[in-house]
Amino acid sequence: xxxxxxxxxxxxxxxxxxxxxxxxxxxxxxxxxxxxxxxxxxxxxxxxxxxxxxxxxxxxxxxxxxxxxxxxxxxxxxxxxxxxxxxxxxxxxxxxxxxxxxxxxxxxxxxxxxxxxxxxxxxxxxxxxxxxxxxxxxxxxxxxxxxxxxxxxxxxxxxxxxxxxxxxxxxxxxxxxxxxxxxxxxxxxxxxxxxxxxxxxxxxxxxxxxxxxxxxxxxxxxxxxxxxxxxxxxxxxxxxxxxxxxxxxxxxxxxxxxxxxxxxxxxxxxxxxxxxxxxxxxxxxxxxxxxxxxxxxxxxxxxxxxxxxxxxxxxxxxxxxxxxxxxxxxxxxxxxxxxxxxxxxxxxxxxxxxxxxxxxxxxxxxxxxxxxxxxxxxxxxxxxxxxxxxxxxxxxxxxxxxxxxxxxxxxxxxxxxxxxxxxxxxxxxxxxxxxxxxxxxxxxxxxxxxxxxxxxxxxxxxxxxxxxxxxxxxxxxxxxxxxxxxxxxxxxxxxxxxxxxxxxxxx
Amino acid sequence: xxxxxxxxxxxxxxxxxxxxxxxxxxxxxxxxxxxxxxxxxxxxxxxxxxxxxxxxxxxxxxxxxxxxxxxxxxxxxxxxxxxxxxxxxxxxxxxxxxxxxxxxxxxxxxxxxxxxxxxxxxxxxxxxxxxxxxxxxxxxxxxxxxxxxxxxxxxxxxxxxxxxxxxxxxxxxxxxxxxxxxxxxxxxxxxxxxxxxxxxxxxxxxxxxxxxxxxxxxxxxxxxxxxxxxxxxxxxxxxxxxxxxxxxxxxxxxxxxxxxxxxxxxxxxxxxxxxxxxxxxxxxxxxxxxxxxxxxxxxxxxxxxxxxxxxxxxxxxxxxxxxxxxxxxxxxxxxxxxxxxxxxxxxxxxxxxxxxxxxxxxxxxxxxxxxxxxxxxxxxxxxxxxxxxxxxxxxxxxxxxxxxxxxxxxxxxxxxxxxxxxxxxxxxxxxxxxxxxxxxxxxxxxxxxxxxxxxxxxxxxxxxxxxxxxxxxxxxxx
Numbered sequence: 006x007x008x009x010x011x012x013x014x015x016x017x018x019x020x021x022x023x024x025x026x027x028x029x030x031x032x033x034x035x036x037x038x039x040x041x042x043x044x045x046x047x048x049x050x051x052x053x054x055x056x057x058x059x060x061x062x063x064x065x066x067x068x069x070x071x072x073x074x075x076x077x078x079x080x081x082x083x084x085x086x087x088x089x090x091x092x093x094x095x096x097x098x099x100x101x102x103x104x105x106x107x108x109x110x111x112x113x114x115x116x117x118x119x120x121x122x123x124x125x126x127x128x129x130x131x132x133x134x135x136x137x138x139x140x141x142x143x144x145x146x147x148x149x150x151x152x153x154x155x156x157x158x159x160x161x162x163x164x165x166x167x168x169x170x171x172x173x174x175x176x177x178x179x180x181x182x183x184x185x186x187x188x189x190x191x192x193x194x195x196x197x198x199x200x201x202x203x204x205x206x207x208x209x210x211x212x213x214x215x216x217x218x219x220x221x222x223x224x225x226x227x228x229x230x231x232x233x234x235x236x237x238x239x240x241x242x243x244x245x246x247x248x249x250x251x252x253x254x255x256x257x258x259x260x261x262x263x264x265x266x267x268x269x270x271x272x273x274x275x276x277x278x279x280x281x282x283x284x285x286x287x288x289x290x291x292x293x294x295x296x297x298x299x300x301x302x303x304x305x306x307x308x309x310x311x312x313x314x315x316x317x318x319x320x321x322x323x324x325x326x327x328x329x330x331x332x333x334x335x336x337x338x339x340x341x342x343x344x345x346x347x348x349x350x351x352x353x354x355x356x357x358x359x360x361x362x363x364x365x366x367x368x369x370x371x372x373x374x375x376x377x378x379x380x381x382x383x384x385x386x387x388x389x390x391x392x393x394x395x396x397x398x399x400x401x402x403x404x405x406x407x408x409x410x411x412x413x414x415x416x417x418x419x420x421x422x423x424x425x426x427x428x429x430x431x432x433x434x435x436x437x438x439x440x441x442x443x444x445x446x447x448x449x450x451x452x453x454x455x456x457x458x459x460x461x462x463x464x465x466x467x468x469x470x471x472x473x474x475x476x477x478x479x480x481x482x483x484x485x486x487x488x489x490x491x492x493x494x495x496x497x498x499x500x501x502x503x504x505x506x507x508x509x510x511x512x
Numbered sequence: 513x514x515x516x517x518x519x520x521x522x523x524x525x526x527x528x529x530x531x532x533x534x535x536x537x538x539x540x541x542x543x544x545x546x547x548x549x550x551x552x553x554x555x556x557x558x559x560x561x562x563x564x565x566x567x568x569x570x571x572x573x574x575x576x577x578x579x580x581x582x583x584x585x586x587x588x589x590x591x592x593x594x595x596x597x598x599x600x601x602x603x604x605x606x607x608x609x610x611x612x613x614x615x616x617x618x619x620x621x622x623x624x625x626x627x628x629x630x631x632x633x634x635x636x637x638x639x640x641x642x643x644x645x646x647x648x649x650x651x652x653x654x655x656x657x658x659x660x661x662x663x664x665x666x667x668x669x670x671x672x673x674x675x676x677x678x679x680x681x682x683x684x685x686x687x688x689x690x691x692x693x694x695x696x697x698x699x700x701x702x703x704x705x706x707x708x709x710x711x712x713x714x715x716x717x718x719x720x721x722x723x724x725x726x727x728x729x730x731x732x733x734x735x736x737x738x739x740x741x742x743x744x745x746x747x748x749x750x751x752x753x754x755x756x757x758x759x760x761x762x763x764x765x766x767x768x769x770x771x772x773x774x775x776x777x778x779x780x781x782x783x784x785x786x787x788x789x790x791x792x793x794x795x796x797x798x799x800x801x802x803x804x805x806x807x808x809x810x811x812x813x814x815x816x817x818x819x820x821x822x823x824x825x826x827x828x829x830x831x832x833x834x835x836x837x838x839x840x841x842x843x844x845x846x847x848x849x850x851x852x853x854x855x856x857x858x859x860x861x862x863x864x865x866x867x868x869x870x871x872x873x874x875x876x877x878x879x880x881x882x883x884x885x886x887x888x889x890x891x892x893x894x895x896x897x898x899x900x901x902x903x904x905x906x907x908x909x910x911x912x913x914x915x916x917x918x919x920x921x922x923x924x925x926x927x928x929x930x931x932x933x934x935x936x937x938x939x940x941x942x943x944x945x946x947x948x949x950x951x952x953x954x955x956x957x958x959x960x961x962x963x964x965x966x967x968x969x970x971x972x973x974x975x976x977x978x979x980x981x982x983x984x985x986x987x988x989x990x
Contacts, residue, residue, distance in 0.1 A: 076610050080830045082603065082711040083590040083612060087745050116826050116872070120845055125829035172845060180834070309872035311881060314715035314823055316745050 013246050015152050015195065017137060021246065023196050028147065030200040031241050032269045034277030040238040042269045043246065044204060045152075045196040048211055049189050050221040051159065051229040052095045058158040058188035059086030059128060066227050070181035078186045080123030085315050088112075092188040094329060095220045096135045096156050097321055099190060101330045102218050103151055105139025109320040110155070112313040117306045121161035121180050129191075130155035131310045135319070141194075141214070142338040143206040144358040150195035161185035190220065196235070196246075201262040208232055208258060213337040213362060225257055232261055237282070238272045247272075248282040252296055254289045264289040268296050340366050348379040356387045365390065371400030377407035389421050394428045402427045405435035413498045419444045444496060449505075452489075452497055456505045459488045471510045482506060515581045515675040515729040519622070522580035525569055529562035529580025533624055536582040540626070540673045548648050549658075549668040551587045553627040554594055558582065561624045576622030578736055583618055584668040584677035587628035588635055589720070590709040591615055594625075598711050599643035600633045602856025603837045612709020613744070614678060614720050614737045621736040626674050629664030633858045634828065635685055635713040637661050638929040639920065642860045647917060652694055652956060656914040659689030659929075662723070666693040669723045676733050677723040682713045683816055684909075684933025686721045687945035691909035691958020694947045696730045696975070697723050699933070701965045702940035703748040705734070706741030712827040714820035715746075717937040727946065727975045731755040734968070748966070758969050759976045763797045766970060769804030769902035771962075774932050782951040783908045790948050790959040791906055793981035794974060804902055808894040811887045812935035813927060818871045818884035819938070824861075825868030831856065863923065888938045895939045899964040904974050907932050909945040909958035932960060941965050946975045949983035 012020045023043055030042040054064050060077035077084045100107040113131035134155035141149045161182040168174030192211065198204045212223040212230060223230045237249035252268055255261045272282050287296040321329075335343070338352075344366045345352040352358075360366045365386050372382045382403060390398060406427070410420040419439065426438045433441075460467045463485075470481040482503065489502050513521075521527040537555050544550060565580045585591060588598045590608035592615075597603045611619070618625065632642040640648040640663025648663040650656040651671035658667040662679030666689035669677045679686040681699035690697025698721045705720045712718060722733035739752035770791050775784050795801045833839035833852030840851035857865070871880035898905060911931055920926045936943040942965065945958035959978060963971035 076608075079835060081590075081608065081610075081836070082596070082598075082606070082830070083588075083608065083610075083709040085708050085744050087743060114826050116829060118829065118832065118846070118849060120832070120834045123830065123835065125832060126826050178845065307874045309826070309869065309874075309877075311822060311826070311872055311877075314746075315712075 016193070017153060019152070021196060023199075023244070023246070028145065028200050028203060030266070030269060032238065032266075032273045034270075034273040036277045038273070038277050039241040040269070040273035040276065041241045042199055042201075042265065043196050043237050043239060043249075044198040044265060045235040046194045046198055046204060046207060047233040047235070048192045048194075048208065049231040049233075050192065050211075050215050050223065052092050052188040052190055053219055053221050054089055054091045054095065054188055056089060057186035058089050058092055058156065060186055062186065064187050065183075066229065068183055070179075070183060073183040074185070078123065078182055086128060086313075088316060088319060089188060092156060093135065093319055093321065094325075095188075095218075096154060096190050097326060098218050098329050098333065099154060099192075099215065099220045100136035100139060101326065102214050102333055102336055103136075103139030103141055105136045105151060105154070107136055107321065107326055109133065109318055110135035111318045112156075112316045113310045114313050116309040119160065120178065121163045121182070121185065123161065123182060123185055127158060127160065128313050128316070129157035133318075141207060141210055143203060143210055144341065144362075145203070145206060145353060147199075147203055147206075149197040149203070149207050152193045152195050154190050154192040157189050157191060159184050159187040159189050201265040204234065204265055205258050205262050208261060209362060210337060213364075217334050217336060217364075228256075231256070234261065234265060234268075236265060236268045236272070238269050238276065247276070248284050250282065250284065250296070251286045252289050253286060253299065256291070260289060260291055263294060264296060267294060271296065337361050344370065344383075347373055348383050356383045359387050363391065363396065365396050368396060368398070368400055368403065372403040372407065375401050375404035377404035378411050381407045381410060385420070385424060389424050390428070392425075392428060397431075398424070398428050399431050402431050402435055409435055409439065413501065415439060415444060416495065416498055418495055449501065452493065452501060453505060455489055455492050455497070456502065456509065459485060459492060460509065463488070470506075513675070514726050515578065515724065516732055518581050518675065519577055519579045519732075522565065522569060522622075523575060527580070529565035529569075529624060530559065532580050533558050533562040533582060533626070536626060536672070536674055539671070543651070543671055544673070546649060546654055547651050547667050547671050547673075548646055549584070549629055549664045549671060549673055550627040551597055551599060551630050551645055551664070552595060554625060557594070558624050558626045561619075565622055565624065576620060577732060578618065578676070579622035581623050581676060582626045582674040583623045583733075584627055584629045584665055584674040585615065585618075585625055586631055586662050586665050586677070586679045588631060588680060588711040588713075589615055589678060590711065591625070591628065594628065596628065596711070597645070598634045599631045599645055600856065600858065600861070601644045601838055602831045602852070604644070606837050608709075610709065613706035613741045615709060617737050618678075623676070623736075627668075629662070629668050629677060629679075631664055631685075632661035633861050634711070634824070635661040635680055635682055635718075636824070636860050636864055638684070638688055638926050639915075639917075640664060640667075640689070641917065642858055644858060649917065650693055650914050653914065656916050656955070657692065659692035659910070659914065661685040661689075662697075663689045665723050666690050666695055666697065669693070669695045669725060675725060676729060678720060678733070678737070679723055680710055680713075680718055680720050681933075681937065682717045682719075682820060683937050684930035686723065687909050687933045687943060687958065687960060688929055690723060690945040691947070691956065691960075692914035694956030695723055695725055696727055696944065696946055696979075697721065697958075698730050698734055698944040699936060699942065700734060700738065700968065701748070701942040702937075703746050704738045704753075704942075704966070704968070706737075706744045706747050708741055708743040712823075714823040715827060716823060717816075717820055719937070727972060727979045728756065728759055730944070731759060731972050753966070753968050755968055755972050758973055761973050763794050763799040763974055763977050766794070766799040766904065766974060767902040768794050768799045768801045768974065769898060769905045770801065771809065771898075771905050771907040772803050772805045773807065773809050774907040778911050778928065778931065779908055780912045780951065783911070783913070783957050786948050786957045787906060787908050787959055789983070790978050790981075794906075794977060797977045797981070799974070799977075802902065804898045804905060806894045806898050806905070806935070808887065808890040809935040812891060812938055813931055815884040815887035815891070815938060816930075816934045817867070817927060818880050819888065821864040821868030822871045822881050822884075823868065825865045825872065828857075828861070828865055860923065891935055892939045895935070895941060895964070899967075903963070903970045904967065905962040906974075907960045907962065909933065909960040913951045913953070913955035913957060936962055939965075942968050942971055944971060944975055946978045947982060948978055
């Protein structure tokens with residue numbers, strides 16, 4: 006026992022083990038030493054409820070300041086919180102979606118003074134969170150463990166007037182309590198994130214799950230999803246855990262990637278210089294692309310957590326959990342597996358990942374079921390339907406286009422144009438749109454006449470084509486196809502043109 | 513006239529609510545200057561409410577079980593449109609935009625609120641001397657304190673300013689002043705009466721309860737205010753118990769235990785003697801009486817003075833000058849908060865905020881708050897074991913009778929006043945104080961009847977028998 010090494014543990018007392026992965030960010034310090042990233046992410050997601058976490062005031066973004074408030078929201082003397090049952094169910098739904106344990110949970114008070122927090126304590130969950138021990142499979146196949154997710158209330162929003170917009174030095178501050186009491190789910194990952202790209206995928210995947218389950222609207226730009234990153238580095242190949250910093254104010258996936266890369270390098274340089282990384286909270290500055298000290302552990306608040314005496318523990322009956330589980334939609338990773346199987350591609354293939362991330366996999370699958378060639382359907386979904394209204398295009402229209410394309414009635418270029426028309430007005434059939442645009446299927450006789458014209462107009466090239474080696478033929482094939490397409494105003498079917506050129510050169 | 517008699521007469525149209533109100537307002541005008549039971553007397557609002565009751569009676573409406581009954585309300589219960597101060601500078605002049613649930617229920621029952629009563633600031637104290645607006649005097653003897661923290665409510669009932677009053681009891685703040693002033697005071701089972709609109713001192717201990725001159729009136733007010741409230745998550749999800757119907761049931765067959773640990777050291781022998789007389793009275797009425805040990809109650813005070821300040825330190829954090837109440841301006845927000853709280857809170861409130869902040873601090877939590885919660889569990893367990901043997905327990909309400917104003921300057925000595933009452937709050941059980949004779953100097957003595965959670969019916973049955981058997985006092989003839 007005497008020399009037993011201290012194993013670092015997470016907030017639930019479990020030993021921290023860092024997942025191995027072949028995709029690890031390694032940064033080179035100024036002295037050439039190499040350091041690898043260890044990162045855990047804390048995501049705050051606002052829950053998609055009608056009312057607030059502990060009161061009947063509306064949970065709504067963007068309204069006039071201090072209109073979505075009531076005595077409970079303002080923490081008026083004598084008011085008491087009452088738990089929003091819907092928020093509890095949404096948290097449980099998320100827990101079930103990530104395969105976690107949904108347990109009896111206890112609310113606690115986190116005490117600190119700040120003017121946008123009406124009671125000067127935040128009701129949160131501390132040692133008994135509602136969700137523990139889940140996992141998320143990223144599109145890359147890498148799995149990130151989720152330590153816990155707990156319910157809490159959001160704070161209000163301060164606007165500091167004068168003095169660079171910070172509370173320090175401000176002339177005065179305005180407080181909007183509309184956001185105060187909005188239900189939040191804080192989702193804490195294990196330190197399994199090993200690269201900036203994994204971090205990006207993790208947040209994107211989490212967002213997809215939250216949106217798919219109706220738990221949150223996941224709008225990072227409105228602040229309904231906020232990310233903090235806990236970052237440390239260690240010598241490449243080692244398994245130690247070094248001092249970490251928490252990075253706040255990361256407001257987009259792009260900032261997340263930049264912040265992680267900057268911070269890893271900063272810490273690597275400190276270690277390489279023999280300096281200490283101080284455990285602290287750092288603020289990401291989007292403008293200068295750096296992180297800056299906010300507060301160190303020494304000056305961190307003592308939150309004096311204790312169980313919230315105004316509330317009783319929350320436990321959903323197992324029958325209700327069963328209902329919530331049964332109501333879960335297909336989750337992104339399941340949908341990637343499903344789509345990949347149908348189109349015959351790996352789950353990590355880009356079109357599969359993109360179609361699912363955009364939520365257009367159902368559209369693709371329906372079009373395939375309606376007779377569309379799987380590869381062409383997926384290609385159109387990813388490349389040509391990533392426009393406003395594209396996701397709403399009825400699957401049968403997409404299937405029609407793909408069928409015409411495969412049947413030689415439309416060229417790829419024409420198919421794209423027909424799709425664009427259909428997105429704007431899906432009331433007509435693909436055939437009607439093609440006809441209206443003059444995309445008549447050109448019969449072989451008409452095409453042959455054009456081919457003959459083009460050959461006659463370019464006798465030297467044709468001679469070279471007929472006698473040249475493979476390389477020359479290939480080059481000239483491109484030339485002739487281009488000329489024929491031009492002459493046919495794009496209506497010629499490329500495959501048929503190639504056939505005719507081959508026939509005529511060998512006859 | 514008792515509250516029940518007033519309500520019956522008003523409902524029957526035999527007395528007008530306005531006349532009842534005027535009678536009580538006249539009594540207030542006469543003696544309030546000497547007693548100072550109220551922070552504010554809402555005479556005009558009372559007259560209007562009474563007139564409305566009379567109008568509705570004339571129209572044939574059912575105006576409720578407290579028709580036209582004047583009620584005094586402790587000034588830590590929110591009253592819409594009427595200042596609610598907790599007897600603190602920090603809330604001076606604050607007018608709530610909403611009514612506490614109990615205040616709504618009073619109005620719905622036809623009661624007429626006559627004013628907001630004085631208290632020890634934020635209900636922290638046992639003498640109503642810790643009020644920012646001056647001490648309340650005991651109507652029985654104006655040189656003495658009325659007890660606290662609900663001293664204003666107890667004094668209002670004892671002085672005849674209102675037949676009923678609401679108080680709050682966190683560690684004895686209803687029962688101790690009831691005993692000092694010679695009235696009935698009830699701390700109901702935790703969760704029986706809604707706390708919504710009660711400005712919190714210690715959330716897990718606070719409970720709203722009635723003061724009355726008779727046991728029956730106390731039951732009446734408890735029935736009106738009790739029952740589930742969805743706005744209070746700790747409210748017991750069931751309807752108010754029917755108590756009044758059982759007041760005449762007697763105590764035949766009731767098992768009564770006298771708490772051994774609360775009968776010896778630190779208890780005025782004259783009071784202990786009264787408790788024994790009370791036990792004999794119950795035995796004479798058919799109860800079986802034995803001595804029962806509840807060992808952990810002796811640790812109640814220590815556990816209480818960690819748990820209650822801990823919760824208070826958090827509950828009182830919201831008084832920061834940002835949104836309401838006092839604001840003392842300063843260059844920065846932080847300095848403004850500090851200046852406001854420094855100027856706005858009295859010494860006892862500051863003492864408890866500091867004590868509680870310390871008890872919850874990193875590194876001290878387990879040794880203080882955590883340990884106190886364990887003691888609390890032991891107290892619950894010991895009470896539960898006692899209630900396996902008996903239906904109700906008996907003890908003194910207070911170790912002494914009312915002391916003189918200014919007599920106790922040392923906070924710890926003051927805290928000892930609640931030694932008999934605190935354990936019930938920690939257990940979440942019910943208890944009430946019933947006047948039972950006087951000491952040698954003629955000061956009222958209160959006997960405490962304790963019952964398990966939701967044991968109000970048995971508790972009131974015993975209290976009714978004690979009331980009938982109580983040695984007569986000079987005050988009762990008033």
